[in-house]
Amino acid sequence: MPLTTDARLPPPRTDAERAALATFELLTESVITRPALGRAEGAGDYPCMCRYNPDADPLATACGPHAQCINRQLFVECVPGVCPVGKKCQNRRILTRQSAAVEVVQTAQKGFGLRALEALPAGAFVLEYTGEVISRSMFLRRAKAYSALGHRHFYFMSLQKDEIIDAQRKGGLARFINHSCNPNCETQK
Numbered sequence: 001m002p003l004t005t006d007a008r009l010p011p012p013r014t015d016a017e018r019a020a021l022a023t024f025e026l027l028t029e030s031v032i033t034r035p036a037l038g039r040a041e042g043a044g045d046y047p048c049m050c051r052y053n054p055d056a057d058p059l060a061t062a063c064g065p066h067a068q069c070i071n072r073q074l075f076v077e078c079v080p081g082v083c084p085v086g087k088k089c090q091n092r093r094i095l096t097r098q099s100a101a102v103e104v105v106q107t108a109q110k111g112f113g114l115r116a117l118e119a120l121p122a123g124a125f126v127l128e129y130t131g132e133v134i135s136r137s138m139f140l141r142r143a144k145a146y147s148a149l150g151h152r153h154f155y156f157m158s159l160q161k162d163e164i165i166d167a168q169r170k171g172g173l174a175r176f177i178n179h180s181c182n183p184n185c186e187t188q189k
Protein backbone atom coordinates (compact mmCIF):
# COMPACT_ATOMS: atom_id res chain seq x y z
CA MET A 1 0.00 0.00 0.00
CA PRO A 2 1.46 3.39 -0.87
CA LEU A 3 2.21 5.61 2.09
CA THR A 4 0.91 8.63 0.25
CA THR A 5 -2.13 9.10 -1.94
CA ASP A 6 -0.83 12.07 -3.89
CA ALA A 7 1.57 11.39 -6.78
CA ARG A 8 3.08 14.87 -6.39
CA LEU A 9 4.44 13.97 -2.98
CA PRO A 10 8.03 12.77 -2.77
CA PRO A 11 8.71 9.33 -1.29
CA PRO A 12 10.03 9.22 2.29
CA ARG A 13 13.80 9.81 2.45
CA THR A 14 14.77 8.48 5.87
CA ASP A 15 13.68 5.73 8.25
CA ALA A 16 12.20 8.34 10.62
CA GLU A 17 10.22 9.86 7.78
CA ARG A 18 8.99 6.44 6.64
CA ALA A 19 7.87 5.61 10.19
CA ALA A 20 6.22 9.00 10.60
CA LEU A 21 4.37 8.77 7.28
CA ALA A 22 2.93 5.39 8.27
CA THR A 23 0.99 7.10 11.08
CA PHE A 24 -1.22 9.39 8.97
CA GLU A 25 -2.17 10.24 5.40
CA LEU A 26 0.08 12.90 3.86
CA LEU A 27 -1.70 15.77 2.10
CA THR A 28 -0.31 18.49 -0.14
CA GLU A 29 -3.24 20.77 0.58
CA SER A 30 -6.02 20.98 3.13
CA VAL A 31 -9.25 19.07 2.68
CA ILE A 32 -12.39 21.14 3.15
CA THR A 33 -14.94 18.90 4.86
CA ARG A 34 -17.91 21.25 4.30
CA PRO A 35 -18.35 23.78 1.48
CA ALA A 36 -18.94 26.63 3.95
CA LEU A 37 -15.51 26.10 5.57
CA GLY A 38 -12.06 27.12 4.39
CA ARG A 39 -12.90 30.57 3.08
CA ALA A 40 -10.78 33.21 4.74
CA GLU A 41 -12.82 36.35 5.19
CA GLY A 42 -11.97 38.97 2.56
CA ALA A 43 -9.17 36.86 1.07
CA GLY A 44 -8.34 37.95 -2.43
CA ASP A 45 -11.31 40.27 -2.67
CA TYR A 46 -9.18 43.39 -3.14
CA PRO A 47 -5.97 43.96 -5.08
CA CYS A 48 -3.07 45.49 -3.14
CA MET A 49 -1.64 48.88 -4.14
CA CYS A 50 1.83 47.57 -5.02
CA ARG A 51 3.70 48.87 -8.04
CA TYR A 52 6.71 47.08 -9.46
CA ASN A 53 9.00 48.07 -12.31
CA PRO A 54 11.14 45.04 -13.29
CA ASP A 55 13.80 47.33 -14.84
CA ALA A 56 14.24 49.57 -11.81
CA ASP A 57 12.92 47.94 -8.62
CA PRO A 58 14.32 45.06 -6.54
CA LEU A 59 12.13 41.96 -6.70
CA ALA A 60 11.39 42.24 -2.98
CA THR A 61 9.26 45.29 -3.70
CA ALA A 62 6.84 43.12 -5.69
CA CYS A 63 4.57 42.32 -2.73
CA GLY A 64 7.71 41.12 -0.94
CA PRO A 65 8.84 41.69 2.64
CA HIS A 66 10.03 45.22 1.85
CA ALA A 67 6.90 46.31 0.03
CA GLN A 68 4.08 48.09 1.81
CA CYS A 69 1.80 45.35 0.52
CA ILE A 70 -1.55 45.50 2.30
CA ASN A 71 -2.28 41.84 1.54
CA ARG A 72 1.02 40.72 2.98
CA GLN A 73 0.54 42.87 6.07
CA LEU A 74 -2.87 41.25 6.59
CA PHE A 75 -1.44 37.73 6.04
CA VAL A 76 -3.52 37.27 2.91
CA GLU A 77 -1.90 35.90 -0.23
CA CYS A 78 -2.36 37.79 -3.50
CA VAL A 79 -4.65 36.23 -6.06
CA PRO A 80 -3.31 35.62 -9.59
CA GLY A 81 -5.00 37.93 -12.06
CA VAL A 82 -6.00 40.34 -9.28
CA CYS A 83 -2.58 41.42 -7.95
CA PRO A 84 -1.33 44.48 -9.92
CA VAL A 85 2.26 43.18 -9.82
CA GLY A 86 1.38 40.13 -11.89
CA LYS A 87 3.59 37.06 -12.16
CA LYS A 88 6.49 38.56 -10.17
CA CYS A 89 4.32 38.82 -7.04
CA GLN A 90 6.28 37.57 -4.00
CA ASN A 91 3.15 37.14 -1.87
CA ARG A 92 2.00 33.75 -3.13
CA ARG A 93 4.25 31.46 -1.16
CA ILE A 94 1.52 28.99 -0.23
CA LEU A 95 -0.17 29.02 -3.64
CA THR A 96 3.16 28.41 -5.40
CA ARG A 97 4.37 25.95 -2.73
CA GLN A 98 7.58 27.79 -1.81
CA SER A 99 8.10 25.68 1.30
CA ALA A 100 11.43 25.34 3.08
CA ALA A 101 13.37 22.08 2.73
CA VAL A 102 12.64 20.03 5.86
CA GLU A 103 12.92 16.47 7.09
CA VAL A 104 11.18 14.43 9.78
CA VAL A 105 13.40 13.34 12.67
CA GLN A 106 12.84 10.99 15.59
CA THR A 107 13.48 12.93 18.80
CA ALA A 108 14.66 11.38 22.07
CA GLN A 109 11.57 12.15 24.16
CA LYS A 110 9.03 14.07 22.08
CA GLY A 111 8.16 11.72 19.26
CA PHE A 112 8.73 12.90 15.74
CA GLY A 113 9.94 16.41 15.00
CA LEU A 114 10.77 18.48 11.98
CA ARG A 115 14.18 19.92 11.09
CA ALA A 116 15.18 22.44 8.44
CA LEU A 117 17.67 21.05 5.94
CA GLU A 118 19.16 24.47 5.27
CA ALA A 119 19.69 27.73 7.11
CA LEU A 120 16.53 29.81 6.78
CA PRO A 121 16.74 33.61 6.70
CA ALA A 122 14.65 35.46 9.28
CA GLY A 123 11.07 35.77 8.10
CA ALA A 124 11.33 32.83 5.70
CA PHE A 125 8.15 30.88 5.05
CA VAL A 126 8.48 27.33 6.37
CA LEU A 127 5.34 25.31 5.66
CA GLU A 128 1.59 25.58 5.42
CA TYR A 129 -0.23 23.71 8.19
CA THR A 130 -2.52 21.44 6.20
CA GLY A 131 -5.14 18.99 7.32
CA GLU A 132 -8.89 18.55 7.32
CA VAL A 133 -10.70 21.85 7.85
CA ILE A 134 -13.53 21.09 10.28
CA SER A 135 -16.19 22.98 12.22
CA ARG A 136 -16.04 23.56 15.97
CA SER A 137 -18.74 20.97 16.67
CA MET A 138 -16.84 18.38 14.65
CA PHE A 139 -13.65 19.36 16.48
CA LEU A 140 -15.33 18.65 19.83
CA ARG A 141 -16.58 15.26 18.62
CA ARG A 142 -13.18 14.32 17.20
CA ALA A 143 -11.25 15.43 20.30
CA LYS A 144 -13.45 13.13 22.39
CA ALA A 145 -13.08 10.28 19.91
CA TYR A 146 -9.29 10.62 19.71
CA SER A 147 -9.06 10.64 23.53
CA ALA A 148 -11.23 7.52 23.69
CA LEU A 149 -8.90 5.86 21.18
CA GLY A 150 -5.97 6.61 23.48
CA HIS A 151 -4.16 9.07 21.20
CA ARG A 152 -1.45 10.91 23.13
CA HIS A 153 -0.74 13.56 20.52
CA PHE A 154 -3.27 15.93 18.98
CA TYR A 155 -2.83 17.91 15.79
CA PHE A 156 -5.55 20.55 15.93
CA MET A 157 -4.85 24.11 14.82
CA SER A 158 -7.45 26.81 15.33
CA LEU A 159 -7.87 28.78 12.10
CA GLN A 160 -10.73 31.16 12.75
CA LYS A 161 -14.12 31.19 14.43
CA ASP A 162 -15.76 27.80 13.84
CA GLU A 163 -12.81 26.59 11.76
CA ILE A 164 -10.17 24.19 12.97
CA ILE A 165 -7.53 22.31 10.99
CA ASP A 166 -7.29 18.69 12.07
CA ALA A 167 -4.05 17.04 10.91
CA GLN A 168 -4.51 13.93 13.06
CA ARG A 169 -5.43 11.47 10.32
CA LYS A 170 -4.61 13.54 7.24
CA GLY A 171 -2.20 16.45 7.07
CA GLY A 172 1.16 17.83 6.04
CA LEU A 173 4.60 17.62 7.63
CA ALA A 174 3.98 20.88 9.51
CA ARG A 175 2.11 18.72 12.07
CA PHE A 176 5.55 17.58 13.30
CA ILE A 177 6.78 21.06 14.20
CA ASN A 178 7.13 20.80 17.96
CA HIS A 179 6.51 23.32 20.69
CA SER A 180 9.56 25.23 21.85
CA CYS A 181 10.07 27.40 24.95
CA ASN A 182 12.64 29.34 22.95
CA PRO A 183 11.05 29.45 19.49
CA ASN A 184 12.58 30.86 16.33
CA CYS A 185 9.44 30.20 14.31
CA GLU A 186 5.88 31.45 14.63
CA THR A 187 2.42 30.57 13.42
CA GLN A 188 0.75 33.07 11.11
CA LYS A 189 -2.86 32.80 10.09
Ligand SMILES: [Zn+2]
Binding pocket: 048, 049, 050, 062, 063, 067, 068, 069, 070, 071, 072, 078, 085, 091
Ligand atom coordinates in the same frame (compact mmCIF):
# COMPACT_ATOMS: atom_id res chain seq x y z
ZN1 LIG B 1 1.18 43.70 -3.02
Ligand SMILES: [Zn+2]
Binding pocket: 048, 050, 062, 063, 078, 079, 083, 084, 085, 086, 089, 090, 091
Ligand atom coordinates in the same frame (compact mmCIF):
# COMPACT_ATOMS: atom_id res chain seq x y z
ZN1 LIG C 1 0.89 40.56 -5.05
